[in-house]
Amino acid sequence: MFTRRVITPLPPAQLRTLGARSGWLLDAPGVLRVGFGGEALSLELSHGVSDSDDVRSHLASLELNGDEGPSGSGIVAMGSLPFNRNAPSRLVVPRFIITQNAVSTWITSADDDDWRHYVDDEVFPLQEAQMARSLTYRPSPEEYAHHVANAVELLRRKEIDKVVLARAIVGTVEHPIDCGAVAQRLRVREPSCTIYGLPTTDGRRYVGASPELLVRRNGGDVTCHPLAGTIAIPPDVDPEDYHAWLLGSDKNLHEHGVLVDDVVTTLGRYYDEISADPTPSIVTLRTVAHLGTWIHGHHDDVNSAPDALELLNLLHPTAAVGGLPRVPAYELLQRLEPFDRGHFAGPVGWIDQNGDGEFWIGIRGVLVDGADFEAWAGAGIVSESDPIAEREETRDKLASVLSSVLLDRI
16 A cells, blocks of 8 residues: 655755665656655566556556645656667556655655655765776767668668667776766756656666657646757857757758657547647757657547557657667667667656656666766768768767766767
């Protein structure tokens, strides 16, 4: 049995540190959600996101007592799922879950143990970014540009509309990385992003700042905010000229348009109403800007509306991180990417007993194992892509991610 209670608001920095270091952190603009105290329940997804029915029924069978609260403030399963949609994964219901917005704070507990000491005992992170002891690109910059050139040749034959190719950088620093410190720096640097810090199925922690809402389900309503089309923003410059260039770039508008069309078409099969912004807007981060479009859908019968995991099954991987058409694009990226992405570009988020939930695309993050780290970045490849420009785009993205860990400029 779980109990939900209204409590006095808590310091966000303290909660953020607790979740990022040892629990489950999803710090979205407007709502901070933290799980801690270990696992109350583990929900296995033996066949990936297609196992949504078992999770929803298991969550619905749990008893929740206590105070009333909004969607997502009660029994919530949280997790980071792999990019491979069919890979075994899991979601976890933590023993304690705190949900805090600008108005109220709730705690949902699986037992009567004292939860307060977990928060009070958390030491604020003071660790600074460190110098790298080793850095290795996988694949090398030259190999990545070659893979992009091969993909462009296939795209020009019209076999595939778009494919997203990613590369990684792995390295080591002198001292074990404090994920709480990384999360705090990311919150300051990327105020519009969702800061996440979660355990992965391979025993590491994944901490990052995602700008991209994959899907939000609230009853009969669904919201997506796909991003595609990118430009690097140099430091200490007025970004307006860069924004104007991005909004006028045929290559980036095409890349973005095929993504939006695919999401709208997919959701249109399951929702009574679907609408999308007529033109993309600019999403500005610390060192880059993206094209983004808000997409909204409504289902008249909330009982038959897809739940959050069913929506993941429909949408993941989107063209933002995989490509179009989805199956041949996925097969191509598997051929051209020599390393398994693992949790990079997989969904990170939560689902509750009602089937409501939010999942973001797990990008702009660092996988941490003690003093070892791994970061990924991808670029959307279309027939107009320039291999060198796409290589530099991934370098800029990697540099932005790793600035929260490294003093070095990569």
